[in-house]
Amino acid sequence: MTRYLIYTSIIAGAGALAFGLVAAMHVSSAVTVLLAGLVWIVLFARRLFRYSGLLFAVFNVISLACLWAGVSPVLTLAGVIFSLLAWDLTRFFQRLQMTNSTQDAGKAERAHFMRLALVVGLSLLGYFAAARIHVTLTFGSAAVLALLGVWGISALVYRLRSHE
Protein backbone atom coordinates (compact mmCIF):
# COMPACT_ATOMS: atom_id res chain seq x y z
CA MET A 1 0.00 0.00 0.00
CA THR A 2 2.72 2.48 1.05
CA ARG A 3 4.72 1.69 -2.06
CA TYR A 4 1.78 2.56 -4.36
CA LEU A 5 1.06 5.74 -2.39
CA ILE A 6 4.65 6.84 -2.93
CA TYR A 7 4.37 6.34 -6.69
CA THR A 8 1.00 8.13 -6.69
CA SER A 9 2.39 11.07 -4.69
CA ILE A 10 5.38 11.51 -6.99
CA ILE A 11 3.22 11.32 -10.10
CA ALA A 12 0.60 13.67 -8.63
CA GLY A 13 3.20 16.21 -7.43
CA ALA A 14 5.12 16.25 -10.70
CA GLY A 15 1.87 16.20 -12.69
CA ALA A 16 0.38 19.18 -10.81
CA LEU A 17 3.50 21.28 -11.31
CA ALA A 18 3.85 20.26 -14.97
CA PHE A 19 0.18 21.00 -15.62
CA GLY A 20 0.57 24.44 -14.04
CA LEU A 21 3.70 25.14 -16.10
CA VAL A 22 2.01 24.07 -19.34
CA ALA A 23 -0.97 26.29 -18.49
CA ALA A 24 1.50 29.16 -17.93
CA MET A 25 3.12 28.37 -21.32
CA HIS A 26 6.38 26.94 -19.93
CA VAL A 27 6.33 23.62 -21.77
CA SER A 28 10.06 22.84 -21.62
CA SER A 29 10.09 23.45 -17.85
CA ALA A 30 7.06 21.16 -17.55
CA VAL A 31 9.00 18.40 -19.31
CA THR A 32 11.93 18.96 -16.93
CA VAL A 33 9.63 18.61 -13.93
CA LEU A 34 8.16 15.41 -15.34
CA LEU A 35 11.68 14.08 -15.89
CA ALA A 36 12.56 14.94 -12.28
CA GLY A 37 9.49 12.96 -11.18
CA LEU A 38 10.57 10.05 -13.34
CA VAL A 39 14.05 10.14 -11.80
CA TRP A 40 12.50 10.04 -8.32
CA ILE A 41 10.37 7.01 -9.28
CA VAL A 42 13.36 5.18 -10.75
CA LEU A 43 15.53 5.90 -7.69
CA PHE A 44 12.80 4.65 -5.39
CA ALA A 45 12.25 1.52 -7.48
CA ARG A 46 15.99 0.86 -7.32
CA ARG A 47 15.81 1.26 -3.52
CA LEU A 48 18.11 4.31 -3.53
CA PHE A 49 16.16 5.87 -0.69
CA ARG A 50 18.85 8.33 0.39
CA TYR A 51 18.11 10.54 -2.63
CA SER A 52 14.49 11.15 -1.60
CA GLY A 53 15.50 14.10 0.64
CA LEU A 54 17.33 15.76 -2.23
CA LEU A 55 14.40 15.32 -4.61
CA PHE A 56 11.98 16.59 -1.97
CA ALA A 57 14.06 19.77 -1.68
CA VAL A 58 14.26 20.06 -5.48
CA PHE A 59 10.47 19.82 -5.80
CA ASN A 60 9.99 22.48 -3.14
CA VAL A 61 12.35 24.83 -4.95
CA ILE A 62 10.54 24.06 -8.23
CA SER A 63 7.21 24.85 -6.52
CA LEU A 64 8.59 28.22 -5.40
CA ALA A 65 9.87 28.93 -8.89
CA CYS A 66 6.53 27.91 -10.40
CA LEU A 67 4.69 30.32 -8.14
CA TRP A 68 7.10 33.07 -9.14
CA ALA A 69 6.57 32.10 -12.82
CA GLY A 70 2.83 32.59 -12.53
CA VAL A 71 1.60 29.04 -11.96
CA SER A 72 -1.63 28.73 -9.97
CA PRO A 73 -0.89 28.79 -6.16
CA VAL A 74 -3.15 25.76 -5.64
CA LEU A 75 -1.04 23.68 -8.05
CA THR A 76 2.22 24.78 -6.39
CA LEU A 77 0.72 23.88 -3.01
CA ALA A 78 -0.16 20.50 -4.47
CA GLY A 79 3.47 20.16 -5.59
CA VAL A 80 4.74 20.88 -2.05
CA ILE A 81 2.22 18.61 -0.34
CA PHE A 82 2.70 15.63 -2.69
CA SER A 83 6.48 15.87 -2.55
CA LEU A 84 6.23 16.03 1.27
CA LEU A 85 4.07 12.89 1.20
CA ALA A 86 6.46 11.06 -1.11
CA TRP A 87 9.46 11.98 1.06
CA ASP A 88 7.71 11.01 4.29
CA LEU A 89 6.34 7.75 2.92
CA THR A 90 9.73 6.72 1.55
CA ARG A 91 11.15 6.87 5.04
CA PHE A 92 8.12 5.11 6.47
CA PHE A 93 8.48 2.42 3.82
CA GLN A 94 12.07 1.84 5.01
CA ARG A 95 10.80 1.46 8.58
CA LEU A 96 8.17 -1.05 7.46
CA GLN A 97 10.89 -3.08 5.77
CA MET A 98 12.49 -3.58 9.18
CA THR A 99 9.57 -5.52 10.60
CA ASN A 100 8.55 -8.97 9.42
CA SER A 101 5.09 -8.82 10.98
CA THR A 102 2.44 -7.99 8.37
CA GLN A 103 -0.13 -7.39 11.11
CA ASP A 104 2.04 -4.71 12.71
CA ALA A 105 2.78 -3.19 9.32
CA GLY A 106 -0.94 -2.85 8.57
CA LYS A 107 -1.67 -1.16 11.91
CA ALA A 108 1.32 1.17 11.59
CA GLU A 109 0.26 2.11 8.04
CA ARG A 110 -3.24 3.04 9.17
CA ALA A 111 -1.93 5.18 12.05
CA HIS A 112 0.66 6.84 9.83
CA PHE A 113 -1.84 7.64 7.08
CA MET A 114 -4.19 9.17 9.64
CA ARG A 115 -1.42 11.42 10.92
CA LEU A 116 -0.52 12.46 7.39
CA ALA A 117 -4.17 13.10 6.54
CA LEU A 118 -4.37 15.38 9.59
CA VAL A 119 -1.29 17.34 8.48
CA VAL A 120 -2.52 17.64 4.89
CA GLY A 121 -6.08 18.56 5.98
CA LEU A 122 -4.85 21.28 8.34
CA SER A 123 -2.46 22.58 5.69
CA LEU A 124 -5.25 22.89 3.13
CA LEU A 125 -7.54 24.48 5.69
CA GLY A 126 -4.87 26.97 6.70
CA TYR A 127 -3.93 27.73 3.12
CA PHE A 128 -7.49 28.37 1.98
CA ALA A 129 -8.21 30.39 5.12
CA ALA A 130 -5.13 32.50 4.35
CA ALA A 131 -6.35 32.95 0.78
CA ARG A 132 -9.78 34.13 1.97
CA ILE A 133 -8.78 36.34 4.90
CA HIS A 134 -7.10 39.54 3.84
CA VAL A 135 -5.47 41.68 6.52
CA THR A 136 -3.78 44.94 5.67
CA LEU A 137 -0.63 45.47 7.68
CA THR A 138 1.83 48.28 7.90
CA PHE A 139 5.42 47.48 6.94
CA GLY A 140 6.52 47.57 10.56
CA SER A 141 3.88 45.14 11.82
CA ALA A 142 4.54 42.84 8.83
CA ALA A 143 8.25 42.87 9.66
CA VAL A 144 7.52 42.14 13.34
CA LEU A 145 5.21 39.28 12.32
CA ALA A 146 7.86 37.89 9.96
CA LEU A 147 10.51 38.03 12.70
CA LEU A 148 8.06 36.40 15.11
CA GLY A 149 7.42 33.65 12.56
CA VAL A 150 11.11 33.00 12.02
CA TRP A 151 11.71 32.96 15.79
CA GLY A 152 8.79 30.53 16.26
CA ILE A 153 10.11 28.16 13.59
CA SER A 154 13.59 28.38 15.09
CA ALA A 155 12.23 27.57 18.55
CA LEU A 156 10.29 24.63 17.11
CA VAL A 157 13.32 23.26 15.30
CA TYR A 158 15.49 23.71 18.40
CA ARG A 159 12.93 21.85 20.52
CA LEU A 160 12.69 19.00 18.03
CA ARG A 161 16.44 18.68 17.64
CA SER A 162 16.95 18.65 21.40
CA HIS A 163 14.74 15.53 21.48
CA GLU A 164 16.84 13.77 18.82
Next chain:
Amino acid sequence: MSRIALLAALIYLIVLAGLATLNGAMVALALPLVLYLLAGLWRGPEELRLTAERTISAERIAPGETVMVEIKVINHGNSLEQVLLHDPLPAFLKTIEGASSRLVSIPASESISWSYTVRGRRGSHYFDEIQVIAEDRLGLIVKRAALPTRGQLLILPPVSRIRHIAIQPRETRVYSGVIPAHQGGTGIEFFGLREYHAGDSPHHINWRVSARQGEVLFSNEYEQERVADVGIVLDGRRRVNDFSGGRSIFEDSVLAAVAVASSLLAEGNRVGLFIYGKRNKWTSPGYGKYQRERIMQDLALAETGETHNFKTLIVPRRLFPPNSQIILISPLGGGEMELLSKLHARGYQLLVISPDPVSFEARGLGENPSVKLAARIARLQREVLLRDLRHRGVQVVNWDVSKPFEQAVRASLSRPAAFLHAIQRGRGVGRK
Protein backbone atom coordinates in the same frame (compact mmCIF):
# COMPACT_ATOMS: atom_id res chain seq x y z
CA MET B 1 21.41 15.85 6.90
CA SER B 2 18.70 15.13 9.47
CA ARG B 3 15.06 15.30 8.46
CA ILE B 4 14.38 18.15 10.87
CA ALA B 5 17.29 20.18 9.50
CA LEU B 6 16.10 19.64 5.93
CA LEU B 7 12.56 20.72 6.78
CA ALA B 8 13.85 23.76 8.67
CA ALA B 9 16.06 24.79 5.77
CA LEU B 10 13.16 24.53 3.32
CA ILE B 11 10.83 26.48 5.62
CA TYR B 12 13.38 29.28 6.01
CA LEU B 13 13.93 29.31 2.26
CA ILE B 14 10.22 29.54 1.45
CA VAL B 15 9.49 32.19 4.11
CA LEU B 16 12.48 34.33 3.15
CA ALA B 17 11.57 34.04 -0.55
CA GLY B 18 8.00 35.08 0.26
CA LEU B 19 9.17 38.05 2.32
CA ALA B 20 11.67 39.08 -0.32
CA THR B 21 9.05 39.04 -3.07
CA LEU B 22 6.29 40.29 -0.73
CA ASN B 23 4.22 37.33 -1.89
CA GLY B 24 1.83 36.02 0.76
CA ALA B 25 0.95 32.91 -1.29
CA MET B 26 4.63 31.99 -1.31
CA VAL B 27 4.86 32.28 2.48
CA ALA B 28 1.73 30.14 2.74
CA LEU B 29 3.55 27.33 0.88
CA ALA B 30 5.59 26.78 4.06
CA LEU B 31 2.41 25.89 5.98
CA PRO B 32 2.43 22.10 5.23
CA LEU B 33 6.06 21.87 6.27
CA VAL B 34 5.49 23.81 9.52
CA LEU B 35 2.47 21.65 10.38
CA TYR B 36 4.50 18.53 9.62
CA LEU B 37 7.16 19.69 12.10
CA LEU B 38 4.51 20.44 14.74
CA ALA B 39 3.00 16.98 14.24
CA GLY B 40 6.42 15.51 14.97
CA LEU B 41 6.56 17.34 18.28
CA TRP B 42 3.16 16.01 19.22
CA ARG B 43 3.50 12.75 21.19
CA GLY B 44 7.15 12.23 20.31
CA PRO B 45 9.06 9.75 22.50
CA GLU B 46 10.54 10.98 25.77
CA GLU B 47 13.23 9.10 27.70
CA LEU B 48 13.13 5.36 27.00
CA ARG B 49 12.58 3.26 30.10
CA LEU B 50 12.16 -0.26 28.80
CA THR B 51 13.20 -3.67 30.05
CA ALA B 52 13.06 -6.99 28.25
CA GLU B 53 12.79 -10.64 29.23
CA ARG B 54 13.44 -13.59 27.00
CA THR B 55 12.55 -17.27 27.28
CA ILE B 56 13.91 -19.89 24.91
CA SER B 57 12.17 -23.28 24.77
CA ALA B 58 15.45 -25.19 24.30
CA GLU B 59 19.10 -24.21 24.47
CA ARG B 60 20.56 -27.18 22.60
CA ILE B 61 18.95 -28.63 19.53
CA ALA B 62 19.86 -30.63 16.46
CA PRO B 63 19.80 -29.07 12.99
CA GLY B 64 16.25 -28.88 11.66
CA GLU B 65 14.59 -28.83 15.08
CA THR B 66 12.57 -25.78 16.05
CA VAL B 67 12.89 -23.46 19.02
CA MET B 68 10.33 -21.03 20.32
CA VAL B 69 11.62 -17.67 21.53
CA GLU B 70 9.28 -15.67 23.78
CA ILE B 71 9.96 -12.00 24.43
CA LYS B 72 8.34 -9.62 26.86
CA VAL B 73 9.12 -5.89 26.74
CA ILE B 74 7.89 -3.75 29.63
CA ASN B 75 7.51 0.01 29.30
CA HIS B 76 8.22 1.72 32.66
CA GLY B 77 8.04 5.20 31.15
CA ASN B 78 5.62 7.28 29.09
CA SER B 79 3.50 6.00 26.23
CA LEU B 80 5.44 5.18 23.07
CA GLU B 81 3.56 5.82 19.88
CA GLN B 82 5.69 3.77 17.51
CA VAL B 83 8.44 1.38 18.59
CA LEU B 84 10.42 -1.00 16.46
CA LEU B 85 11.56 -3.95 18.57
CA HIS B 86 14.14 -5.90 16.65
CA ASP B 87 15.67 -9.16 17.80
CA PRO B 88 18.73 -9.62 15.58
CA LEU B 89 19.20 -13.19 14.35
CA PRO B 90 22.31 -14.68 12.78
CA ALA B 91 22.26 -15.88 9.19
CA PHE B 92 22.07 -19.56 10.10
CA LEU B 93 18.71 -19.12 11.86
CA LYS B 94 15.46 -18.71 9.96
CA THR B 95 12.16 -17.54 11.38
CA ILE B 96 9.49 -20.06 10.44
CA GLU B 97 6.59 -18.71 12.48
CA GLY B 98 5.93 -15.32 14.06
CA ALA B 99 8.15 -12.29 13.74
CA SER B 100 11.49 -11.42 15.27
CA SER B 101 10.85 -7.70 14.66
CA ARG B 102 7.72 -5.86 15.76
CA LEU B 103 6.48 -2.36 15.00
CA VAL B 104 4.08 -1.52 17.81
CA SER B 105 2.73 1.06 20.24
CA ILE B 106 3.32 0.51 23.94
CA PRO B 107 1.15 2.52 26.36
CA ALA B 108 2.68 3.83 29.60
CA SER B 109 3.41 1.17 32.26
CA GLU B 110 2.28 -1.63 30.01
CA SER B 111 4.06 -4.48 28.32
CA ILE B 112 4.03 -6.35 25.07
CA SER B 113 4.76 -10.06 24.63
CA TRP B 114 5.25 -12.08 21.52
CA SER B 115 6.91 -15.23 20.34
CA TYR B 116 8.47 -16.61 17.22
CA THR B 117 9.82 -19.94 16.14
CA VAL B 118 13.19 -20.44 14.52
CA ARG B 119 14.93 -23.30 12.85
CA GLY B 120 18.51 -23.42 11.68
CA ARG B 121 21.58 -25.28 10.71
CA ARG B 122 24.69 -25.90 12.83
CA GLY B 123 25.90 -22.91 14.86
CA SER B 124 25.78 -21.03 18.12
CA HIS B 125 24.10 -17.73 18.92
CA TYR B 126 23.95 -15.51 22.02
CA PHE B 127 20.72 -13.54 22.25
CA ASP B 128 22.28 -10.68 24.17
CA GLU B 129 20.09 -7.70 23.30
CA ILE B 130 16.91 -6.43 21.69
CA GLN B 131 17.32 -3.31 19.59
CA VAL B 132 14.73 -0.58 20.10
CA ILE B 133 13.93 2.35 17.82
CA ALA B 134 11.21 4.59 19.28
CA GLU B 135 9.85 7.50 17.28
CA ASP B 136 6.85 9.69 16.64
CA ARG B 137 4.47 8.63 13.87
CA LEU B 138 6.27 10.77 11.31
CA GLY B 139 9.73 9.65 12.37
CA LEU B 140 11.13 13.11 13.20
CA ILE B 141 12.22 12.34 16.75
CA VAL B 142 14.05 9.04 16.96
CA LYS B 143 15.40 7.40 20.12
CA ARG B 144 17.45 4.23 20.06
CA ALA B 145 18.30 1.76 22.79
CA ALA B 146 19.53 -1.79 23.23
CA LEU B 147 17.77 -3.84 25.90
CA PRO B 148 20.05 -6.46 27.44
CA THR B 149 18.63 -9.97 27.54
CA ARG B 150 20.04 -13.41 28.18
CA GLY B 151 19.85 -16.53 26.12
CA GLN B 152 21.93 -18.89 24.07
CA LEU B 153 21.02 -21.30 21.34
CA LEU B 154 23.40 -24.04 20.34
CA ILE B 155 22.60 -26.07 17.26
CA LEU B 156 24.89 -29.04 17.49
CA PRO B 157 26.01 -31.06 14.52
CA PRO B 158 24.18 -34.38 14.05
CA VAL B 159 25.82 -37.44 15.62
CA SER B 160 26.26 -40.69 13.69
CA ARG B 161 26.77 -43.65 15.99
CA ILE B 162 29.82 -45.72 15.14
CA ARG B 163 30.50 -48.87 17.12
CA HIS B 164 34.28 -49.03 16.84
CA ILE B 165 37.08 -47.36 14.94
CA ALA B 166 40.06 -49.63 14.58
CA ILE B 167 43.13 -47.48 15.03
CA GLN B 168 46.60 -48.71 15.85
CA PRO B 169 48.77 -45.99 17.37
CA ARG B 170 52.34 -46.96 18.07
CA GLU B 171 52.02 -45.99 21.70
CA THR B 172 49.14 -46.22 24.10
CA ARG B 173 48.49 -44.88 27.56
CA VAL B 174 48.59 -46.94 30.74
CA TYR B 175 44.84 -47.20 31.28
CA SER B 176 42.93 -50.16 29.88
CA GLY B 177 40.80 -49.58 26.84
CA VAL B 178 40.10 -51.21 23.50
CA ILE B 179 43.15 -50.21 21.44
CA PRO B 180 45.66 -53.06 20.94
CA ALA B 181 48.81 -52.08 22.84
CA HIS B 182 51.32 -54.42 21.12
CA GLN B 183 52.18 -55.88 24.52
CA GLY B 184 51.37 -59.24 26.02
CA GLY B 185 49.15 -59.42 29.05
CA THR B 186 45.47 -59.78 29.76
CA GLY B 187 43.18 -59.25 26.83
CA ILE B 188 41.09 -61.09 24.28
CA GLU B 189 43.18 -61.36 21.13
CA PHE B 190 45.88 -64.03 21.07
CA PHE B 191 49.31 -62.40 21.21
CA GLY B 192 51.89 -65.20 21.69
CA LEU B 193 53.33 -67.90 23.91
CA ARG B 194 55.64 -67.75 26.88
CA GLU B 195 56.91 -70.15 29.49
CA TYR B 196 54.44 -70.92 32.24
CA HIS B 197 54.95 -68.83 35.39
CA ALA B 198 53.67 -69.74 38.79
CA GLY B 199 50.32 -68.02 39.27
CA ASP B 200 49.22 -68.28 35.62
CA SER B 201 45.67 -69.46 35.22
CA PRO B 202 45.47 -73.14 34.17
CA HIS B 203 42.96 -71.96 31.53
CA HIS B 204 45.78 -70.10 29.78
CA ILE B 205 48.10 -73.12 29.50
CA ASN B 206 48.54 -74.10 25.87
CA TRP B 207 48.40 -77.87 26.31
CA ARG B 208 49.08 -78.68 22.68
CA VAL B 209 52.38 -76.75 22.56
CA SER B 210 53.37 -77.89 26.06
CA ALA B 211 52.88 -81.56 25.05
CA ARG B 212 55.01 -81.02 21.96
CA GLN B 213 57.87 -79.41 23.97
CA GLY B 214 58.11 -82.11 26.59
CA GLU B 215 58.63 -81.07 30.22
CA VAL B 216 58.13 -77.31 29.91
CA LEU B 217 54.66 -75.79 30.15
CA PHE B 218 53.67 -72.84 27.95
CA SER B 219 50.96 -70.26 28.58
CA ASN B 220 49.01 -68.27 26.01
CA GLU B 221 49.60 -64.55 26.11
CA TYR B 222 46.95 -62.08 25.06
CA GLU B 223 47.37 -58.60 23.66
CA GLN B 224 46.80 -55.84 26.14
CA GLU B 225 44.15 -53.30 25.22
CA ARG B 226 44.57 -49.75 26.38
CA VAL B 227 43.41 -46.23 25.66
CA ALA B 228 45.31 -43.99 23.30
CA ASP B 229 45.97 -40.34 22.53
CA VAL B 230 44.07 -39.29 19.44
CA GLY B 231 44.26 -35.91 17.74
CA ILE B 232 41.55 -35.06 15.22
CA VAL B 233 42.49 -32.40 12.66
CA LEU B 234 39.52 -30.95 10.79
CA ASP B 235 40.46 -29.26 7.54
CA GLY B 236 38.25 -26.19 7.07
CA ARG B 237 40.10 -24.50 4.23
CA ARG B 238 37.65 -22.82 1.91
CA ARG B 239 39.50 -23.77 -1.26
CA VAL B 240 39.10 -27.51 -0.67
CA ASN B 241 35.65 -27.43 0.96
CA ASP B 242 33.52 -24.86 -0.85
CA PHE B 243 32.25 -25.37 -4.37
CA SER B 244 30.26 -23.47 -6.97
CA GLY B 245 26.68 -22.55 -6.20
CA GLY B 246 27.36 -22.05 -2.49
CA ARG B 247 27.68 -25.81 -1.91
CA SER B 248 30.13 -27.02 0.73
CA ILE B 249 31.36 -30.45 1.72
CA PHE B 250 32.47 -29.07 5.09
CA GLU B 251 29.23 -30.10 6.81
CA ASP B 252 30.07 -33.71 5.97
CA SER B 253 33.57 -33.26 7.38
CA VAL B 254 32.05 -31.90 10.60
CA LEU B 255 29.65 -34.85 10.75
CA ALA B 256 32.61 -37.21 10.40
CA ALA B 257 34.56 -35.38 13.11
CA VAL B 258 31.62 -35.61 15.51
CA ALA B 259 31.13 -39.32 14.84
CA VAL B 260 34.83 -40.14 15.20
CA ALA B 261 35.29 -38.05 18.36
CA SER B 262 32.16 -39.50 19.99
CA SER B 263 33.17 -43.07 19.20
CA LEU B 264 36.75 -42.67 20.43
CA LEU B 265 35.72 -40.87 23.61
CA ALA B 266 33.08 -43.51 24.33
CA GLU B 267 35.88 -46.10 24.23
CA GLY B 268 37.80 -44.17 26.86
CA ASN B 269 40.47 -42.58 24.65
CA ARG B 270 42.03 -39.18 25.20
CA VAL B 271 40.85 -37.07 22.28
CA GLY B 272 41.81 -33.57 21.15
CA LEU B 273 40.63 -31.52 18.20
CA PHE B 274 42.15 -28.93 15.94
CA ILE B 275 39.93 -27.00 13.54
CA TYR B 276 41.87 -25.42 10.70
CA GLY B 277 39.29 -23.04 9.25
CA LYS B 278 38.06 -19.50 9.67
CA ARG B 279 39.52 -19.47 13.17
CA ASN B 280 42.21 -21.97 14.06
CA LYS B 281 40.89 -23.57 17.21
CA TRP B 282 42.59 -26.10 19.46
CA THR B 283 40.54 -28.18 21.85
CA SER B 284 43.10 -29.64 24.23
CA PRO B 285 42.92 -33.41 24.70
CA GLY B 286 40.67 -34.87 27.37
CA TYR B 287 38.50 -37.77 28.33
CA GLY B 288 34.84 -38.53 28.71
CA LYS B 289 31.55 -36.72 28.39
CA TYR B 290 32.89 -33.32 29.36
CA GLN B 291 35.45 -33.48 26.56
CA ARG B 292 32.76 -34.63 24.14
CA GLU B 293 30.70 -31.57 25.08
CA ARG B 294 33.69 -29.27 24.48
CA ILE B 295 34.36 -30.83 21.11
CA MET B 296 30.68 -30.62 20.11
CA GLN B 297 30.54 -26.93 21.04
CA ASP B 298 33.69 -26.17 19.05
CA LEU B 299 32.39 -28.12 16.07
CA ALA B 300 29.08 -26.24 16.29
CA LEU B 301 31.04 -23.04 15.64
CA ALA B 302 33.39 -24.40 12.98
CA GLU B 303 33.37 -22.49 9.70
CA THR B 304 35.43 -22.62 6.56
CA GLY B 305 37.87 -19.79 5.99
CA GLU B 306 40.75 -18.46 4.00
CA THR B 307 43.70 -19.84 5.93
CA HIS B 308 47.41 -20.06 5.33
CA ASN B 309 49.04 -22.99 3.70
CA PHE B 310 48.25 -26.28 5.36
CA LYS B 311 51.86 -27.38 5.45
CA THR B 312 52.67 -24.72 8.07
CA LEU B 313 50.47 -26.54 10.58
CA ILE B 314 52.40 -27.51 13.70
CA VAL B 315 51.02 -30.21 15.97
CA PRO B 316 52.20 -29.42 19.52
CA ARG B 317 54.01 -32.37 21.11
CA ARG B 318 52.64 -31.34 24.47
CA LEU B 319 49.09 -31.97 23.29
CA PHE B 320 49.70 -34.86 20.93
CA PRO B 321 52.77 -36.89 21.94
CA PRO B 322 54.72 -38.52 19.11
CA ASN B 323 53.63 -42.08 18.27
CA SER B 324 50.01 -41.25 19.06
CA GLN B 325 47.22 -41.31 16.50
CA ILE B 326 46.37 -38.34 14.28
CA ILE B 327 43.13 -38.43 12.29
CA LEU B 328 42.93 -35.89 9.49
CA ILE B 329 39.45 -35.19 8.15
CA SER B 330 39.87 -33.45 4.83
CA PRO B 331 38.58 -33.58 1.25
CA LEU B 332 42.28 -33.47 0.27
CA GLY B 333 43.71 -31.96 -2.88
CA GLY B 334 45.36 -28.91 -1.38
CA GLY B 335 48.98 -29.83 -0.56
CA GLU B 336 48.41 -32.11 2.43
CA MET B 337 51.13 -34.55 1.40
CA GLU B 338 53.91 -32.46 2.90
CA LEU B 339 52.12 -32.12 6.22
CA LEU B 340 51.30 -35.83 6.36
CA SER B 341 54.89 -36.78 5.53
CA LYS B 342 56.11 -34.47 8.29
CA LEU B 343 53.71 -35.96 10.83
CA HIS B 344 54.58 -39.48 9.72
CA ALA B 345 58.27 -38.72 10.16
CA ARG B 346 57.57 -37.57 13.71
CA GLY B 347 56.13 -40.98 14.48
CA TYR B 348 52.43 -40.28 14.38
CA GLN B 349 50.16 -43.02 13.16
CA LEU B 350 47.98 -41.38 10.54
CA LEU B 351 44.42 -41.95 9.47
CA VAL B 352 42.87 -39.79 6.76
CA ILE B 353 39.08 -39.64 6.46
CA SER B 354 38.38 -37.93 3.19
CA PRO B 355 34.86 -36.93 2.11
CA ASP B 356 35.02 -37.38 -1.67
CA PRO B 357 34.85 -33.89 -3.25
CA VAL B 358 34.82 -35.24 -6.81
CA SER B 359 31.53 -37.14 -6.50
CA PHE B 360 30.09 -34.27 -4.45
CA GLU B 361 30.95 -31.65 -7.05
CA ALA B 362 29.91 -33.86 -9.99
CA ARG B 363 26.46 -34.41 -8.46
CA GLY B 364 26.00 -30.65 -8.12
CA LEU B 365 26.98 -29.98 -11.75
CA GLY B 366 24.44 -32.33 -13.29
CA GLU B 367 24.71 -34.90 -16.07
CA ASN B 368 26.53 -33.85 -19.20
CA PRO B 369 29.47 -35.30 -21.13
CA SER B 370 31.97 -32.60 -20.23
CA VAL B 371 31.18 -32.91 -16.51
CA LYS B 372 31.52 -36.68 -16.75
CA LEU B 373 34.90 -36.36 -18.44
CA ALA B 374 36.12 -33.77 -15.92
CA ALA B 375 34.90 -35.94 -13.03
CA ARG B 376 36.72 -38.94 -14.48
CA ILE B 377 40.00 -37.03 -14.72
CA ALA B 378 39.59 -35.61 -11.20
CA ARG B 379 38.74 -39.07 -9.87
CA LEU B 380 41.90 -40.51 -11.40
CA GLN B 381 44.01 -37.75 -9.86
CA ARG B 382 42.39 -38.44 -6.51
CA GLU B 383 42.99 -42.18 -6.81
CA VAL B 384 46.68 -41.51 -7.45
CA LEU B 385 46.81 -39.26 -4.39
CA LEU B 386 45.06 -41.81 -2.16
CA ARG B 387 47.29 -44.62 -3.41
CA ASP B 388 50.36 -42.53 -2.69
CA LEU B 389 49.10 -41.94 0.85
CA ARG B 390 48.49 -45.65 1.38
CA HIS B 391 51.98 -46.43 0.14
CA ARG B 392 53.35 -44.09 2.78
CA GLY B 393 51.59 -46.11 5.47
CA VAL B 394 48.65 -43.77 5.93
CA GLN B 395 45.31 -45.41 6.59
CA VAL B 396 42.75 -43.82 4.21
CA VAL B 397 38.96 -43.80 4.24
CA ASN B 398 37.53 -42.50 0.98
CA TRP B 399 33.97 -41.50 1.82
CA ASP B 400 31.36 -40.85 -0.85
CA VAL B 401 29.14 -38.47 1.11
CA SER B 402 25.99 -39.65 -0.65
CA LYS B 403 26.32 -42.78 1.50
CA PRO B 404 26.06 -42.79 5.31
CA PHE B 405 29.32 -42.24 7.15
CA GLU B 406 28.74 -45.35 9.29
CA GLN B 407 28.74 -47.43 6.13
CA ALA B 408 32.10 -46.07 4.99
CA VAL B 409 33.60 -46.55 8.45
CA ARG B 410 32.20 -50.07 8.83
CA ALA B 411 33.79 -51.06 5.54
CA SER B 412 37.21 -49.55 6.27
CA LEU B 413 37.71 -49.12 10.00
CA SER B 414 35.74 -51.77 11.82
CA ARG B 415 38.85 -53.95 12.06
CA PRO B 416 42.53 -53.08 11.84
CA ALA B 417 43.81 -53.00 8.30
CA ALA B 418 45.99 -56.03 7.62
CA PHE B 419 48.74 -53.87 6.17
CA LEU B 420 48.98 -51.98 9.45
CA HIS B 421 49.95 -55.19 11.24
CA ALA B 422 52.61 -55.70 8.61
CA ILE B 423 53.91 -52.16 9.08
CA GLN B 424 54.02 -52.54 12.86
CA ARG B 425 55.88 -55.84 12.57
CA GLY B 426 58.27 -54.39 10.03
CA ARG B 427 59.15 -51.56 12.37
CA GLY B 428 59.66 -53.98 15.21
CA VAL B 429 57.37 -51.98 17.44
CA GLY B 430 55.64 -53.80 20.28
CA ARG B 431 55.55 -57.47 19.61
CA LYS B 432 58.75 -59.50 19.95
